[in-house]
Amino acid sequence: MTLTEFVIATIIKILVVLGLFSALAGFGTYLERKVLAFMQRRLGPMHVGPYGLLQVLADGIKLFTKEDIVPQNSVKPIFMIAPVIGAATAFIALAAVPLFPEFEIFGITIHPIIADINVGVLFVLGVMASGLFAPLLAGMASANKWGLLGAARTAIQLLSYEVVTGLSILAPLMLVGSLSLIDINNYQSGGFTDWIVWTQPVAFVLFLIAGFAETNRTPFDLLEHEAEIVSGYATEYSGMRWGMFFIGEYANMITIAFLASLIFLGGFNDWGFIPGGLAIVLKVSFLFFFFLWTRAAWPHVRPDQLMWLCWKVLMPVAVINVVVTGIVLMM
Amino acid sequence: MSLEQFKDRNVSQNYTYIPVDKPPVKPLDKFKQVLKRTFKGELFVGLWVVFREMVKFDIHTVQYPKEKLPISPRYRAVHKLYRLLESGYERCIGCGLCEKICIANCIRMDTRYDENQRKEVTEYTINLGRCIFCGYCAEVCPELAIVHGPRYENASEQRAHFVLKDDMLTPLDFLKEGKQQEYPGFGDVSPNADERIKKTPLAY
Numbered sequence: 001m002t003l004t005e006f007v008i009a010t011i012i013k014i015l016v017v018l019g020l021f022s023a024l025a026g027f028g029t030y031l032e033r034k035v036l037a038f039m040q041r042r043l044g045p046m047h048v049g050p051y052g053l054l055q056v057l058a059d060g061i062k063l064f065t066k067e068d069i070v071p072q073n074s075v076k077p078i079f080m081i082a083p084v085i086g087a088a089t090a091f092i093a094l095a096a097v098p099l100f101p102e103f104e105i106f107g108i109t110i111h112p113i114i115a116d117i118n119v120g121v122l123f124v125l126g127v128m129a130s131g132l133f134a135p136l137l138a139g140m141a142s143a144n145k146w147g148l149l150g151a152a153r154t155a156i157q158l159l160s161y162e163v164v165t166g167l168s169i170l171a172p173l174m175l176v177g178s179l180s181l182i183d184i185n186n187y188q189s190g191g192f193t194d195w196i197v198w199t200q201p202v203a204f205v206l207f208l209i210a211g212f213a214e215t216n217r218t219p220f221d222l223l224e225h226e227a228e229i230v231s232g233y234a235t236e237y238s239g240m241r242w243g244m245f246f247i248g249e250y251a252n253m254i255t256i257a258f259l260a261s262l263i264f265l266g267g268f269n270d271w272g273f274i275p276g277g278l279a280i281v282l283k284v285s286f287l288f289f290f291f292l293w294t295r296a297a298w299p300h301v302r303p304d305q306l307m308w309l310c311w312k313v314l315m316p317v318a319v320i321n322v323v324v325t326g327i328v329l330m331m
Numbered sequence: 332m333s334l335e336q337f338k339d340r341n342v343s344q345n346y347t348y349i350p351v352d353k354p355p356v357k358p359l360d361k362f363k364q365v366l367k368r369t370f371k372g373e374l375f376v377g378l379w380v381v382f383r384e385m386v387k388f389d390i391h392t393v394q395y396p397k398e399k400l401p402i403s404p405r406y407r408a409v410h411k412l413y414r415l416l417e418s419g420y421e422r423c424i425g426c427g428l429c430e431k432i433c434i435a436n437c438i439r440m441d442t443r444y445d446e447n448q449r450k451e452v453t454e455y456t457i458n459l460g461r462c463i464f465c466g467y468c469a470e471v472c473p474e475l476a477i478v479h480g481p482r483y484e485n486a487s488e489q490r491a492h493f494v495l496k497d498d499m500l501t502p503l504d505f506l507k508e509g510k511q512q513e514y515p516g517f518g519d520v521s522p523n524a525d526e527r528i529k530k531t532p533l534a535y
């Protein structure tokens with residue numbers, strides 16, 4: 001493949017991923033409202049379009065045409081750039097995630113990954129972690145008490161849960177011996193019984209918990225919990241800047257779902273009679289549904305409980321898991 | 332939801348009492364409670380409950396502008412002025428009791444004597460911005476002329492749209508079609524009113 005071809009292919013892939021995942025993030029908000037509504041015996045959006053399907057579009061128009069308010073005392077450049085960080089990091093993280101198995105179209109083999117770097121996991125987790133700068137900076141720059149509290153809670157989350165994510169993922173990485181997501185996926189190519197979740201169930205649970213914290217979804221949605229701190233870091237935001245935070249949040253949810261399916265649930269290998277491409281879509285959809293499901297069912301925790309859970313329960317468990325994995329590997 | 336449920340005032344029969352245990356005092360009991368709560372898997376019970384509700388799909392939403400809940404006949408919404416069923420004359424005799432009793436002081440009326448020396452109401456307005464929908468006017472009216480209607484959707488460009496006499500009065504063609512229902516709500520005649528009428532001493 002010549003350089004020009006490579007550049008063109010990469011740009012096309014970037015555009016496809018960007019377009020597809022923005023649309024999916026928008027659709028995710030619709031799904032979330034519907035699923036939550038059904039779980040609470042409601043109907044959810046019904047009026048715009050058939051079964052409210054065009055609600056996303058209506059929301060988009062609303063967000064785009066709303067006035068973009070920048071508060072007087074805020075640190076304006078940071079206030080304005082923070083949502084961009086949120087959305088951008090969410091999409092950059094997707095660059096190193098292999099989304100589907102290779103497939104052929106018009107005789108060209110396509111690798112549905114933008115950059116197959118050999119430290120894929122590290123890159124994705126690192127970029128997602130830097131995404132937490134968005135709420136941190138937004139809250140601190142917006143000259144608002146609630147924003148500041150939201151930012152403080154972001155700091156808690158940032159400091160605590162990155163540790164758990166890293167440690168929980170260490171054990172499966174020791175099994176595979178590679179940081180490339182494609183290698184991890186291929187390690188599980190032997191079918192259902194080869195999934196890492198069977199050998200590393202503890203790591204899977206820890207990773208999911210940390211993933212919830214990282215995307216600030218319901219048991220850990222401290223950053224913007226309405227009942228306590230109005231809207232946390234997003235209190236002062238309006239219009240499309242606010243919208244960008246949410247595109248980022250939903251894109252992050254999808255990324256975490258992809259990571260969990262790739263690392264623990266067999267990735268895009270064929271699953272029995274289900275072809276790999278469909279299998280990963282099913283897994284990601286289930287995990288996404290799980291995000292919504294817990295939001296309907298579980299209460300959220302207090303910041304101190306969050307810290308307690310992280311440092312006194314999850315981190316020791318993760319360390320023990322790593323040690324036990326190491327001992328088993330040596331024997 | 333049927334009207335019967337609204338009319339049933341004896342709600343106590345529907346109460347269920349949730350048993351609440353006394354908090355444990357002894358250390359052993361506390362320990363047992365911790366164990367019970369830990370291994371009951373409350374988180375998964377929660378997940379199961381919401382999942383069950385989603386699958387049962389027992390939706391309670393009323394899609395408001397398309398569907399409406401039935402309202403009780405005793406509901407007190409925007410007023411109506413009634414006509415006599417046979418002659419079609421206005422029922423209001425201009426006695427002014429409603430104007431007098433209205434605690435928000437929002438009824439205004441003008442009356443005059445018509446050619447037969449009967450009182451006739453020329454103007455009758457209710458300022459709905461001040462009306463508290465207490466229902467005293469409907470209760471006090473000796474002729475059942477002013478009543479509360481079921482129209483609770485009072486959004487309009489102008490407040491005045493509801494409250495002029497012409498808006499509240501039953502239209503004549505409507506009356507001819509027999510659509511003016513006798514008012515069953517606040518201040519109405521009791522169902523056995525006919526039996527309860529006694530001759531006054533003057534008739535002896």
Ligand code: SF4
Pocket residue numbers: 432433434435436437438457461462463464465466467468469
């Ligand atoms: S409902 Fe009460 S406040 Fe309203 S007009 Fe009648 S008496 Fe006055």
Ligand code: SF4
Pocket residue numbers: 422423424425426427428429430471472473474475476477
């Ligand atoms: S109390 Fe009844 S009859 Fe008397 S003025 Fe008011 S509406 Fe008319």
